[in-house]
Structures are given as structure tokens and as C-alpha cells.
Amino acid sequence: MIGLPLDDATFKKRKFSIVAAISFIVFLFIILFSTNLFEYFKIAITAIPKNDSKVCPVSEIIAPKSFYKDNSTVVSILNDANYKEKSIKRVSGAIQIDTQIFDNQPSVDKSPETWKKFAKFHSYLQNTFPLVYENLNVETVNTFGLVYTWKGSNKDLKPILLAAHQDTVPIQKDTLNKWTYPPLEGHYDGKFIYGRGAADCKNVLIAILETLQLLLSQNYKPERTIIAAFGFDEESSGIQGASHIANHLESKWGKDSFYAVVDEGPGLTTDTMTDTIIATPGTGEKGYIDILVELETPGGHSSIPPDHTSIGIISELGYLIEKDPYSPVLTPRNPIFNYFQCLAVHDPKDKIPSFFKKIIMRSGYDKFANAKLIEKISQNKFSKYLIRTSQALDIISGGEKANALPENTKLLVNHRIAIESNIEFVKQQFTARVIEVAKRHNIKVKSFGKSVYTPEDYKHGSGNGGGGEFTITATHEGLEAAPLTPTNDTVWQYLSGVTRHVYEDLVFTNLTYPIVSSPAIMTGNTDTRYYWNLTRNIFRYSPFYVDSFIGGMGIHSVDEKLNFDGHLQLHAWFYEYLQAIDTVKADN
Numbered sequence: 001m002i003g004l005p006l007d008d009a010t011f012k013k014r015k016f017s018i019v020a021a022i023s024f025i026v027f028l029f030i031i032l033f034s035t036n037l038f039e040y041f042k043i044a045i046t047a048i049p050k051n052d053s054k055v056c057p058v059s060e061i062i063a064p065k066s067f068y069k070d071n072s073t074v075v076s077i078l079n080d081a082n083y084k085e086k087s088i089k090r091v092s093g094a095i096q097i098d099t100q101i102f103d104n105q106p107s108v109d110k111s112p113e114t115w116k117k118f119a120k121f122h123s124y125l126q127n128t129f130p131l132v133y134e135n136l137n138v139e140t141v142n143t144f145g146l147v148y149t150w151k152g153s154n155k156d157l158k159p160i161l162l163a164a165h166q167d168t169v170p171i172q173k174d175t176l177n178k179w180t181y182p183p184l185e186g187h188y189d190g191k192f193i194y195g196r197g198a199a200d201c202k203n204v205l206i207a208i209l210e211t212l213q214l215l216l217s218q219n220y221k222p223e224r225t226i227i228a229a230f231g232f233d234e235e236s237s238g239i240q241g242a243s244h245i246a247n248h249l250e251s252k253w254g255k256d257s258f259y260a261v262v263d264e265g266p267g268l269t270t271d272t273m274t275d276t277i278i279a280t281p282g283t284g285e286k287g288y289i290d291i292l293v294e295l296e297t298p299g300g301h302s303s304i305p306p307d308h309t310s311i312g313i314i315s316e317l318g319y320l321i322e323k324d325p326y327s328p329v330l331t332p333r334n335p336i337f338n339y340f341q342c343l344a345v346h347d348p349k350d351k352i353p354s355f356f357k358k359i360i361m362r363s364g365y366d367k368f369a370n371a372k373l374i375e376k377i378s379q380n381k382f383s384k385y386l387i388r389t390s391q392a393l394d395i396i397s398g399g400e401k402a403n404a405l406p407e408n409t410k411l412l413v414n415h416r417i418a419i420e421s422n423i424e425f426v427k428q429q430f431t432a433r434v435i436e437v438a439k440r441h442n443i444k445v446k447s448f449g450k451s452v453y454t455p456e457d458y459k460h461g462s463g464n465g466g467g468g469e470f471t472i473t474a475t476h477e478g479l480e481a482a483p484l485t486p487t488n489d490t491v492w493q494y495l496s497g498v499t500r501h502v503y504e505d506l507v508f509t510n511l512t513y514p515i516v517s518s519p520a521i522m523t524g525n526t527d528t529r530y531y532w533n534l535t536r537n538i539f540r541y542s543p544f545y546v547d548s549f550i551g552g553m554g555i556h557s558v559d560e561k562l563n564f565d566g567h568l569q570l571h572a573w574f575y576e577y578l579q580a581i582d583t584v585k586a587d588n
Helices: 008-034 037-044 065-069 072-077 079-098 117-128 130-135 175-179 202-217 242-253 309-324 335-345 354-362 367-377 423-441 490-505 562-581
Strands: 138-142 145-150 160-165 192-193 224-230 260-263 268-270 277-278 284-286 287-296 389-399 408-417 442-449 450-453 469-474 521-522 537-540 559-565
Touching: 037 309, 037 354, 065 562, 072 079, 072 490, 072 562, 079 117, 079 192, 079 202, 117 130, 130 202, 130 309, 138 242, 145 202, 145 242, 145 287, 160 202, 160 242, 192 490, 192 562, 202 224, 224 242, 224 335, 260 490, 277 490, 277 521, 284 335, 309 389, 309 408, 309 423, 309 450, 335 367, 354 367, 408 423, 423 442, 423 469, 469 537, 490 562, 559 562
Parallel strands: 160 224, 160 260, 260 537, 284 521, 442 469
Antiparallel strands: 138 145, 145 224, 192 559, 268 277, 284 537, 287 408, 287 469, 389 408, 442 450
């Protein structure tokens, strides 16, 4: 049968439909690939693994054998009113001794009088913890650094190092009337203990010594050697304290000779996204450098000033620096990346929107998703500096008299360098900003010992306010980002497993979900900067619970305080942890 030809109207109608369909497809492709719709589509079809052991493993609960035989001691640490009262007195007494330090203090050998306040603190510790001083080998390093060694019976087990620092930041005199209680009183109000050092970090130091004292009173015999080390100038970079202690320990024990280092850091808190308690041991640390820029310009009488004095020019530089912050960056190198991965796969209350979880899961290989995660993190004033280099204009000086032009002006900028960046990049960026200002004012630039910019028509003192020279230097060598601590080995399993034990078995006994330990970092630096050679397992970790580690405790600020239950939790954790790792099973 021969088909009849289509009439013209039917043909035109079908042709129009085909053209329309093609046009729609082309339009759809244009929309998809010229906007972010395709990126959103890729995110939408991403699967979300739940409780993924590969993405963020949860360690099994680990308790020491003693817990199953008799748990009365650790229970009394947490719950006994008499024990708590004695512990309050110990921490309060430590706060009452002034151990404030300042920047640029002279060395111990040049000015022992500057540091003699620490001798009083040492006497307090010796009187408060007599068993420790009677039974352990107590050494002083560089006069005021303290190292306690409790020798274990098994030489094959690497020693554990517990660290803290004796010093505190200064109490600003003009803030004294703002403190609820005097900052050196160590006042306990029934919930919080107040005072400089209450949370940073005399609480950690006392908890360590309380634990050693308690174990000694029970005639405990460790197999693994236990060492406690307390520097005395952590708040000014640890040059006098921890640097000497590190050299002392390395010369005595050798490189890579320690099981782990546990120093001050974040602990446990309730994550605002999942509304669950999470542990956050610091497994990394940002880099650090202070850069000083000095501007010298011709002097003269203030009645005939140039258009811009050195103070004005330095102020312009400061404005430029703050107007141009470092860009955020987040890669799997940063422990904060792993932190968010943990949130995505361990969200028992399903608080995080499904779409955002998919963004998190893709952020390691998808630029669009990565940008969206960075955008979210950057919305919080605290968390945004976990993924970018910070720059703080901290000190500025210049000028001597109201009617004399300033000839020398200085600006110091503190940088905490992102995990993915380095000191050289920060130096280059800083120099580029100075050159930008120098070009506008006909000024030479010398950066880190090298001449990097000289105006073609430069003549000293000539031009529209021109003449002079910028000199850029670093006030110290600087510190690159720390090596990352592994989170896939036995040492990590014991750290997080004991955390689960203390908090799930003893503190928060009604939890319906496991406490996840997630890698984290601190925005500041600790004494661990000097301990890199001793072990790859460095934990900046103070495992007590607090709502907010920065804003909630007044660290470095007015009304520094600590919920004392948190101190007892920290003490209990040390007590259980030291016993739990006292076995060859805890080694890698």
C-alpha cells in the first residue's frame, strides 16, 4: 500500500514542533551552562553517605581496665562535693599567683628579676602536690620551665607528654573596673571560677598535676613513662620556655621518641549545625608571622606640613591592608574540611539540610560546592579565620610633639597563616601593598633586606610630600603551618575512644548518639610549635565541655572564667586516658 502524502498543513505543523523542541533543548542547554543551574543539578543528584566509616570513622569506646574493676575514683572526680571543693582551692590558688608576661621581655639570664614571680608559683605547686615532687623526677629548664618525669616499667613503650603553660596574658589596667571579681582572686561563684589563667591555661596545668597526684596516692605503677612539661612564656611565643624544654627532651629522648603530645586546645562543644556534642582535637595549627613596616620621612615644622605626613601615609597603608583581606581557601589539607565532612555523615538529628550536606560532600573536588561551603563558613566571625590568613593591625606608633612633623612611624601587623599558604606568600602580598602606597607618595621601599622599589624621579625631600623610605622586616623568623597529625591510626583511636568513654559513660549518660571526634585547628599557636620533632601525634586538646571556646570563657579578655564542672571533666579525662594508653595495644 502506497502511503498518501501529508497535506501541507500537517507537514508544517510537525516541522514547527521539531524546531520548537530543538529550540527548547538549545535554550535549556544555554540556561544550564550559562548559569549555575547545572552546578546545582550536580549537587542535587549527589548521594549522602550516613555514618560513613571511611569519611569520618567513629572510634569504639575505650576505657581502662581499672574502670571495670572499680570506677569509684573517676566517679568521685566528677561528682563528689568534697573532692570538688578541694579542686576549687587548688585552681584558685594557682590563679592568685601573678604570672603575667609581656612581649619582648629580656631573657632569663639577662634579667632574672623579670621572671622571679615564677619561683613563687613553683613553690605553690610543690606545696600543693607533695606526692608529685616526692616521687617524680622534677627538672627545671632555663630556670623556670618545669619537666616532671614518671618513669614507666616498659622501655619499649614511648612516653606520653602532657603540656601546659604557667604564664598568662597581662591584665589591662583600664579594664579592672569591668571585672565581676578581681582578676587575681580566683573567685568561685558556685558555677564558674574567675580570674586570669582560669581557662588559659592554669586549669590544664592543675588538672595534669591533680591526676598525677591521685594516681600516686593509689600506688599506680605505669608501664608507659609519663612526662609533664610546663613552659612559662607561651603567651609571647615560648622562646624562653617551651623552646628550651623541647631541646632538653629531644637531647634526652631523641627525635620521634614520644607516643603523643597533648597540649591546650579546643575540647568538646555542641555544634550549632547538628545540635550534637562533638569533640574537636586540634590536629593542625596555622602559621604565624609579625611584620613591621617602618616609614622614615623628612621632618619639619607642623605649620608647613606636606599633604601627607608619615602618620597619614602609614594610615593609608593600614586602610589598604584591612580593605583587602586574604581570600579564604579550603582543601582536604585543612582539618576543618574533615570537620565538615564529619558533620555531613554524622547528623543524627537531621538538622543539616540535605542539599547543604551534598555541598559538603562535593566540596573536595567541586569548585562550585567548595565556594558555597566557604561562603557558609565565612559568615561566622570566628570560623572564617579557620580557612584564611588573618591580618591584625596591632601596634602603631609615630610622632613626638604637636608642632613637629613625625619623622618615623611604625606599624606592626600580626598574621596567622592559613594551612594552605606560607610565610613567603604573606611577605610578597604585604610588600605589594606597601609598594602600591609608595608609588602614590614617591617613596622608596626596602623589603626584608632588599631594595624592591625606587621611584624614577626620586629625590630626597622633593615632590608633593614625597621623599622617605619604607622598611619592611619580620620581628621573628615566622612559623609555617604545623605538620598534620594523623587521624587514621591507633593513637587517634585511643584519644577519641577514651573521650567517648568519659563523656558517654560518665558525663552525658543519656545521649542517643556517639560522640564524634573530628579534626580541628586553632586560630592561634601553642607551645607545640617546638615539639614537632618529638612525635607526629600532636593534639591541641583540652577535653572538657564548653558552649563556646572563645566567646564563652573570656580568654585574653575581661572576666576570664571557667565552668568548674569542665575542669573536673578534664581531670577525669586525664585520669582515664593515662591508664587506657598504658599498654602496647595503644601503640601504632
